[in-house]
Amino acid sequence: MTNAEDLIDKIKDIPAMPNVIVKALGIIKDGQSGTKELGEIMAYDQALTSQVLKLVNSAYYGFAQEITSVSKALALLGMSQTRNIIITVAMKPMLTSTGGREMWKHSLRCAVACEYLADKVVVADTSDAFTIGFLHDIGKILLNICNVSAYHRVKEMVKNGEDVIDAENSVFMTNHADIGFLLAKKWKLSVLLANCIKYHHDPLASSMPEITTLVYLANALAHDEVAPFDEKMVKEQLGLDKNEIMAYREEILERANSLFSTLNAG
Ligand SMILES: [Fe+2]
Ligand SMILES: [Fe+2]
Numbered sequence: 001m002t003n004a005e006d007l008i009d010k011i012k013d014i015p016a017m018p019n020v021i022v023k024a025l026g027i028i029k030d031g032q033s034g035t036k037e038l039g040e041i042m043a044y045d046q047a048l049t050s051q052v053l054k055l056v057n058s059a060y061y062g063f064a065q066e067i068t069s070v071s072k073a074l075a076l077l078g079m080s081q082t083r084n085i086i087i088t089v090a091m092k093p094m095l096t097s098t099g100g101r102e103m104w105k106h107s108l109r110c111a112v113a114c115e116y117l118a119d120k121v122v123v124a125d126t127s128d129a130f131t132i133g134f135l136h137d138i139g140k141i142l143l144n145i146c147n148v149s150a151y152h153r154v155k156e157m158v159k160n161g162e163d164v165i166d167a168e169n170s171v172f173m174t175n176h177a178d179i180g181f182l183l184a185k186k187w188k189l190s191v192l193l194a195n196c197i198k199y200h201h202d203p204l205a206s207s208m209p210e211i212t213t214l215v216y217l218a219n220a221l222a223h224d225e226v227a228p229f230d231e232k233m234v235k236e237q238l239g240l241d242k243n244e245i246m247a248y249r250e251e252i253l254e255r256a257n258s259l260f261s262t263l264n265a266g
Pocket of ligand 2: 106219
């Protein structure tokens, strides 16, 4: 048994995935008939619905006329975009309560960066890009739940220049990528999503190196200061050079800020 498995077995309060996400993901797997059903599920959760509609009507999506129902949003945005919005809104309480504002902001930025970059470079399977970016650090939630003060120590080590994976390994005997992967499996997330979570700090170890490199790069860009990244690998996997990437980052931050302020307003 690896240490991550050991640890996840010991955590009593593993967060359940919010019910509406489970249903939303399940319906999407079923395809076609899902639209009506998803609208119906949302109708039972008024608070969530109003948050979703607020986001749909924000500058981020830029619709000229007001969208007043989830089914209308589905018709205009399509299933995967609507699902991205639902996941973002439904996960917010869990992310902010355990990871704080920083984690929430970083996750949103990474989601926007993944979606943006997936649009610029041709990699397989990008409809999930936003959600992958949004959930990439979900393992940090578990490490936080497991031991808040130990995780605080990790953060201090990272502030002092230590690599996050090394710091977590030394404090927890595992890291957020490995344990996030196990959580993704428990939550029955897709293989692609689980894989990106596991390898986002070591993309070439993944069997899907392109999309994982995309998440790796998005993560680097999603910090307040751009984290150092392997430019040669990024060029090889995604065909992007540093100048291009830095220009993209400007736009990514702007888009993320508009999303952030919409989601934080009420
Ligand atoms: Fe990470
Ligand atoms: Fe991250």
